[in-house]
Amino acid sequence: MCTQCEEASCLKACPSNAIYEEHGIVKIDEKKCNGCGDCVKACSLGAIYVNPLSKLAEKCNLCAHRLEIGQKAACEATCVSEAIRIIDLSKESLPANGVGFTMRSSDKPRTLHIGANPLMREKLTTGNPFSPYNYEISNWARRGS
């Protein structure tokens, strides 16, 4: 999942200035995106990808459209085990045991993880973003142990 990093590598890599930051959320302006995929190569987490149908870059934007009208992000609203929370810092402080999940020392994630399994790093590689093929059963065995 996108960690909405500060000085986001995808933002910096975009040649058409289609990626921008607003209220701490890294967003894509689809009108400007040309689908070149430079952002995909730049992200260390595989959190951005080119939609094979629209040929445009896509990533998590924390459901900005929902936050705007006072709703929770879709994942937060539906998560059965309440594992995802978006915290409004004006109302609540960050959990003390949350740590940023980084792949490179230069990554500056805004999201925090509690109890993240370091083995996840084996599954995440730069330039190998979400792809439906990664989730074919025949690939399960190969994707980390």
Add this chain to the structure above:
Amino acid sequence: MKRREFIKSGAISLAALEMGGIISLNPNTLNAGSYELREPKTNIALNIKNITKIPSVCLNCSTVCGMTVLVKDGKVLGVEGNPLDPNSRGKLCAKAHGGVCAIDYSERLVYPMKRMGKRGEGLWQRISMEEAYAMIASRIQKSIDAGHPERVVFHAGRNRIDDITNRFMDAIGSPVVLNHRALCSSNKRAANYASIGDTDWETVDAEHCKYFLNFGANFFEAHQGGFPMLTRYAQAKRNGAKLVTFDVRLSNTAGRSDEWLAPFPSSEGAIALAMAHVIVAHNLHDKAFIQTWTNLSLEALAAFLKPYTPEFAAKESGLEASDITRLALEFAKAAPHCAAFTNRGSQAHQNGFNNDRAVILLNAVVGSVGKKGGYAFGGSKNLGEASFPMPKPLPPKVKFSTDLEDPKAYPLANRWQKMKVSQLVFEKIKNKTQPVDVYLSYTISAPQTWPEGPKVTVEALKDESVIPFHACSDVVYSEMAHYADLLLPDATYFERYTIEGRNANELIPYFVFRQPAARPPYACENFADTLIKIAQRLHEPVAKYFAFESYEAFMKLRLSGLPEKEGLNGFEYMKKYGAWVDDKPKAYESYAKKLNAKELESSFVEDGIVYQKKGEKKEAIGLMQNDVAVKGFKTPSRKFEIYSSIVQEAAKKINLVDDGLPHYIMPSSLKEIGEHQLVLTTFKWNVHTQARTAPQQYLTEIVHDNPMWINTKTAKKLGIKNGDMVELTTFRPRSGFKASLSGEKVASMKVKAFVTEGVHPRVVCLSTSLGMNFGGRIPQAKNGKREKNPSYRPVDDQARHGIIWWDKKAGGTGNGFNPNHVIPINPAPIVGMQAWNDTICVVKKA
């Protein structure tokens, strides 16, 4: 023969898509332009402002979670959980979110059709709904007039409108209402009934539970009722609860358990009894509960458990005796905040009834039954007539039965609920055991989901001499629809009413209400409304029982008994909120509740049991405890029944010797399994149900392929590598239906292997849900233009090429495999539950 061989590609414009047109669209005409991308209209992000929220209930599985449907300009854009539903508490699973795909699905049935050509050939002519009503009504009237209403058969799968379907069948005088319960959960329900006299499903008080002993339930992914349990388990887990899972397969539940143990299939009962043995031997049993609330003395219990040692269970299950002992002690020490439970796995064996009784027994042994954090139970408020009276006049109940819906060879099949033994139905129809004039099918896809369905079910359905007329109501052109004579385009669950509710996980009676969030498109119609209209076209006395204009009017009448709330009547209140919770305390230890003066009216006591006179008969309503009349359990002894007189008597009827105790005996097929043979079991994905989700794009994008799981060591021995095609051959069981001691072959199929440590070395697993022959491009994994069918909507708005990356032609995996090609019809004795997980097989490299 394929439809396309018949349909000539004449130049027919969209305007020609009218009634009477046998020939469907010419693909080139369609290509000429008018399809549009779905995004602008249906993208929530672009439409979220000023969206309308309509409370309703999901039905993409039968857990029926409360949902809020997001609607704009008459279009359903998405769903969210309804926080007022006390069961699901505002959360939804992937299936619920994916369900919206059903509404605008290109290959949805939207016009009624009648068959041309031969049955199963796929040639259709569009007709009007009026014609459809008349066709069905005249067929049914003929059977009634001939004095054979029982030749009208109604067969449903996930039927949630039985208030109207039962009324319809009662009104025409036919008892032949068939279902799919014996393919689902009948042993499990029977075990609950025999032990505590209560079902729907067991209700662990998961929120307060500290120790979960899970015998094969996959409640993280697919267990019916699992979702409300999962929300509560997550809370318990944060509070330090432990989850132990026994499963032959590393399901997501097993994988996220604190401990996963993989026993040999069908050995769950041996493990549970051995645990009970250990608990008693260590003096950790709840003696007071056993003496007060069970119908076995401490001595008799100890004597019953004596042979079931951990060593015995270790031999049967392949687990370590020390593990069984250790887990038993842990479980007992957590009492009463502990629960042993099952779902479909342990019960889908020939010995499944007793397996589940043995697991439930563990709760009685440690006294967690009905306790906070224990093996609780408590009702739904959705109890039919008792909760919401049916509009009068009521048709009389049919007073006779036939062997189709009431098979005498399975005496407990219909003892408590109508569980039937529907896996035998098509064999019986084929053999003309019971003549059929009219076969009405609804929400059922038997050719796909029945054991041997692709062969036996299809043979019966295709044969016009055994089923002269078949009308099918469905949302998509399903496996069932293909073999019908008349197709009725059903409303999706987003477009209709239902009074819903399950076992109350909050332990407080509740119900939820499904209402239309959108109008059924084109000619689509809720099958409940279709039945009302058909009934109104039948002669008296049938029509007089359907003197309401619609199912909506029927719902208003049913909810009219609810007290007014916030100035709203029952119907209005439910439309506004979608959920109703009674103002009652949680139903802990409901068996210890004193009977009040009103309940004790015209009661009398006999042998410590409190009875009430019901006309000529007496009905047990409680029992005496220390001179006080208390409710007890809804069993004949009003106690938790370890010994069951019902089981003993039922067994006698079919000449089985049974002492009424939940003994463990491994099914002979498994006991005598050959050295090179394996056991085939089935399972379900987190994003699919058996038959109704594969056409939903969002879900099938996630799971569209289901190779057969085989253990690494076993695969190595057989020279099978991950991704290899293998030949799977199955054999008839050694006891029961079509038993064969010589190992008669059922069938072979070729399937891809998934080699993994995550399955028992003697087991191979093949999921349900996939490998469909019909249903449209998504479940069939075919890119390109849709097949021609006059029942489809005029515009194919899914004609974006290449969206199905799992299409084999696009280099993908294809649409998976249907295990029912090789799974034998195998009803377990007494109850008749399909023994899905008993199939003996061999595997070799293809």
